[in-house]
Amino acid sequence: MMISSDLEGVLPKEQIKHHDGKQHILGNGGAQIIEVLSEEEISKVLAYAHKYEKTVNIISGGTKRGYGGTLEQADILLSLAKYSGIVEHSVGDLTLTVKPGTTLKEISDELAKKGQRLALDTPWPEHATIGGILSANDSGPKRLLFGSGRDLVIGTRIVYADGRVIRTGGKTVKNVAGYDMNKLFIGAMGTLGVISEITIKLRPLPKFEGLTLLHFQDGKAQDMRDFTVRILDSMMEPVSLEVLMPPLSEKLTGKRTYTLAIAFEDREKAVIYQENWVKENLPESVEYTILHEEEAREWWERFRHIGPNGHDDDENEANTQAAFKIGSNNLDVIPSLEAAESLALEFNVSVEGHGGAGHGISKVFVKGFPEDIVSFSKALRANVEQKRGYVICTHAPYAIRGTIDAWGEKPGYFPILEGIKLANDPKRILNRQRFVGGI
Template identity: 30%
Template sequence: MASSSLDTIAQAAHARWGTPASRAAGPADAILDQLPAVVLEPTTVPMLADMLRWANADKVAVVPRGAGTKLTWGRTPPRIGAVLATTRIDGSIDHCAGDLTATVPAGARLEEVNAALAREGQWLPLDPRLADRATIGGIVATNDSGPRRQKHGTPRDLIIGAEMALVDGRTAKAGGRVVKNVAGYDLARLLCGSFGALAIITRATFKLAPRPPASRTIVASAPQARPLADLALALLSSPLTPAAIELQSRPDRLLLRFETTEAAANQQAAAAEALCGAHGVDASMVSGDAEAAVWREHQADLSSADGTLVRVAVLPAQVGDVLGHAERVAAQHALECRVAGRIALGVVYARIGAGEHTRPSPESLRAAIDALRQNAWARGGSAVVVSVDPAIGHVVDPWGDVGDALPLMRALKARFDPNGILNAGHGPGNI
């Protein structure tokens, strides 16, 4: 049924499941200008598995969807037969507070999950962009994280088990509900960052953390980003344990967050402020509503839809040089460049675009992306286009060359999804 018309796909789905589990796609369901034939919204895991079995048998291309906050990441899908949503699947949160673990449904929003875990003074310490809307399944599928990655890691570091639906209609489990789980292949971590191309996650189990009773943030400012990069390296070699070390540009600032007990937060913040002074960097401490506002502004800047966003990953010691290179590239092509991200981890986001009232030329954007990518590759790093200006979306490869890993990726794809129906062509190498 690979050549079936969209109408035929929609009719087959409606005949099999009816409404509301199957409905016609509307403009809001389009993904990068591609309109699916039908939106499938199962209410149970067996129904979801049955939908996958049907799609696989009839070779209907499927795009899994949670809240839809990351659907524009990656390559434009060459075909979409159906969007398969997970947000209506029934499921409760299984919280083992004594073990600091929780199993949660993939369609649950992170904000809702943490509200439930807070009753026992615990939380899942992930803070990706659009965290108030993002679902657990989408966060795991993209391995998305935020500023607190500095202390708590990514979903791949926190996940200890997963339940999934396979394309042949079977369901499977991997890992378990205890932190020390080493038996067999770690399929749960394999699914992290797979972009839904191998299986659809239905539930995930995570190790949790106690909710910190206090938080303090040091805001360090400098005329340029390079001194802040050096300061971040100095913080890494100090005994301080910040929950986040984030760079902001325009204005150039370093945000240092400490989340622990009241006394320890004050002590570490004071020590960090003194370290900033020793490096000739102005710093001040914020807490309460002022602190929350600082972090909301930072996350909003990263979540903005304007311009082209490139994620660059290099060694932390190389970040200062990468920042300088990004500024030179932007100036060379008459573009504006704002940089933010996990500077002490070597992960920064460069948002490039034209001025406030002008539109960049496709040629200048492509040239700037190529320059950033070549510089990262030369350092043994990577540069991935997270979101792109529509003017060049059809000609820019968001992933770039993934090197020797591509044959392994293709082999895994062939084993899990031999007909290539899950997020077809969305990943590296048209996987």
């Protein structure tokens, strides 16, 4: 169905494009693609969609296109990719207000000029936009010390499904009394409203960066676990305690072992002191590599370019890509990754993965035939759930997402989620079937 002349009268025709007929391998598309350039345009499009009950999918950088969603195509694909840029940078207050279509790289490059940064180390920063990162509450290894987007956002502007605009939080760090409404929208996968502006806390660039890579030999998982407990119980302040599976370690370090990547960021003397503590307390037979400053930054840059990015999925079924997020007790990260390694052999898929031994979030990237990936995912979920963890599929082609069951079974609190959805979007037009339980 074509967009009516009512909407063409609201937006310039060049911002409305009709689908070319070929479905995207990841789905989550739209019969019409509408590019918005302002909050007012977002509001007008949603008011139209609400009035005529048109479904709306939301996209920006496209890195989350394979994340959830059993509706292949909505009536409208709302693109925020051109609604980008910094609104306000308060250098003294260490806060930034930015539009959702701004990529993490654009933000980082601009902040670096003032010696500041946004402490989010999510993958593919040149593609991933701040709106998409927050909608998925995505994060990286350094969430151990800095937290996720949910911990950093202090204010948003939200366009509801009927076009109304609200503000949550504010533009100062101490602004919340009572329930923090920001948290309602972060991680909701765009199902409750469209984020049109974000105010977020910043940090100074680190004075010195160090990365210690500890290589544990086969059969030494308990040594890695014990050492992780020891460093967490110490006075050390690691920025990351990331466990790398052997295939990923080989790609990033040249050594096919389970590797623990420990980052420190502080004054140079403080970093060196902590690195010396690590060396002095290492179990026997553990090899280590230490990188500083530019070498450490280059290593993390390579790390941030692993896994699917929403732009390079292969039509060849043998190279089907999928990604899974595991949430577990932090000390169950190592056995969860070991289980993924073992199941990959059983189901004939290749796997790379890493997990935070301090925060309990792991990511596993899989390649293989679709039917093998589905079998792997079901076995992995069963294994992790035995330890009261969870598995979410964060990337898969549309053709197999429904079979994989991206979010798993509905949680016990699902009626609350559904009630919030119906209160915010009673006609279910926003990112329909994208979130937990088909919300």
